Amino acid sequence: MSAGLQAAVPVIAIDGPSASGKGTVAARVAAALGFHYLDSGALYRLTALAARRAAVALPQLEDDAARRQQIETALAEVAATLDVRLDGEHVWLAGEAVDAALRDERTSREASQVAALGPVRAALLERQRAFRQAPGLVTDGRDMGTVVFTDAVLKVFLTATAEERAQRRHKQLMEKGLSVKLEDLLRDIRERDARDASRAHAPLVQDAAAGLLDTTGLTADEAVAEVLRRYALCALPACK
Numbered sequence: 406m407s408a409g410l411q412a413a414v415p416v417i418a419i420d421g422p423s424a425s426g427k428g429t430v431a432a433r434v435a436a437a438l439g440f441h442y443l444d445s446g447a448l449y450r451l452t453a454l455a456a457r458r459a460a461v462a463l464p465q466l467e468d469d470a471a472r473r474q475q476i477e478t479a480l481a482e483v484a485a486t487l488d489v490r491l492d493g494e495h496v497w498l499a500g501e502a503v504d505a506a507l508r509d510e511r512t513s514r515e516a517s518q519v520a521a522l523g524p525v526r527a528a529l530l531e532r533q534r535a536f537r538q539a540p541g542l543v544t545d546g547r548d549m550g551t552v553v554f555t556d557a558v559l560k561v562f563l564t565a566t567a568e569e570r571a572q573r574r575h576k577q578l579m580e581k582g583l584s585v586k587l588e589d590l591l592r593d594i595r596e597r598d599a600r601d602a603s604r605a606h607a608p609l610v611q612d613a614a615a616g617l618l619d620t621t622g623l624t625a626d627e628a629v630a631e632v633l634r635r636y637a638l639c640a641l642p643a644c645k
């Protein structure tokens with residue numbers, strides 16, 4: 406598709422903090438509209454996982470500038486050469502389904518570390534934009550509306566209190582038979598929020614054009630319906 410035609414494809418950009426439920430909401434909005442769906446966080450998670458498998462180190466506080474640069478270059482190379490397939494059901498890395506490994510707490514933490522690095526973000530930029538295909542794209546992440554798809558037709562900043570997010574994650578893990586302490590999850594979520602919001606490259610901020618959607622106390626169905634309601638208003642001049 407030419408760049409001009411691609412720019413005409415509508416994008417709904419849903420950004421927000423960790424465990425806010427934006428992935429569930431974005432995937433269901435995409436299904437309701439028959440649009441493509443991009444979980445941009447999966448690309449950062451895959452970069453962290455692929456780096457671990459290739460024994461590429463993550464930056465450490467004690468690293469000097471030269472070592473740090475070397476590590477950033479190596480991680481950007483991992484991101485640029487990811488052998489990944491997202492088929493809507495599974496995520497494949499080098500031909501292996503890696504859904505479980507992608508979602509564990511270690512990968513979550515490491516994804517947020519690699520995502521703080523400018524060269525990694527740059528390496529993933531065009532790969533994300535390539536998902537913009539007719540009839541439309543719904544995408545979720547931290548910088549979909551602020552950096553990757555600045556011309557998105559609808560931008561939503563989806564959030565919930567840290568306590569509610571920790572509780573939702575706790576429930577999900579319990580359902581999978583995994584026991585994790587609620588207070589540990591809350592601490593991890595707060596740490597990730599702080600790192601995502603304070604980093605120099607593409608920090609998590611609400612775009613000026615993004616409408617806030619606080620899902621504390623809302624069901625997933627209600628949040629999906631609200632995004633669809635806002636999208637329906639996009640035919641009108643004030644699209645928020």
Ligand code: C5P
Pocket residue numbers: 423424445446447449450513516517518520521545546547548549597601
């Ligand atoms: O959304 P998810 O929790 O799967 O993202 C994993 C990590 O990737 C986040 O903690 C965040 O640091 C990073 N990320 C990002 N930009 C995006 C999506 C995710 O920095 N667009």
